[in-house]
Amino acid sequence: MAFTFFKIALSALVIAFASWLSGKRPELAGFIVALPLVTLLVLPFSYAEYQNAETSVNFAKSIMVAVPLTLVFFVPFLLAGKILPLLPPAYGFWVLYGSGFALLAGAYCLHQLVLKYMQ
Numbered sequence: 001m002a003f004t005f006f007k008i009a010l011s012a013l014v015i016a017f018a019s020w021l022s023g024k025r026p027e028l029a030g031f032i033v034a035l036p037l038v039t040l041l042v043l044p045f046s047y048a049e050y051q052n053a054e055t056s057v058n059f060a061k062s063i064m065v066a067v068p069l070t071l072v073f074f075v076p077f078l079l080a081g082k083i084l085p086l087l088p089p090a091y092g093f094w095v096l097y098g099s100g101f102a103l104l105a106g107a108y109c110l111h112q113l114v115l116k117y118m119q
Helices: 002-024 026-034 037-050 053-078 080-086 092-118
Strands: none
Touching (some): 002 037, 080 092
């Protein structure tokens, strides 16, 4: 149980630090957030907890396939100049955000397909 609280505390500290830094040095905070922070935290946590190198390797492979696929979340934001003028101002952000999640659902299906063929 102590290990669980350690994982929660460390993860929260990393997120809080990046959030704080975004107000002071947004370009550095953006770079830090773009790092695979969750992966950098979770891989050693997972290995420490289960002591199974093969599972950790499969976990890392899944992450490697998923990272580029998850970037589809940002596509609506890249197209915001074309999408936002068509929407009421109060809903614009939420439509973009929801569209990003819808694209993630498709990316997950593709992720599962790719992993199936990798084995």
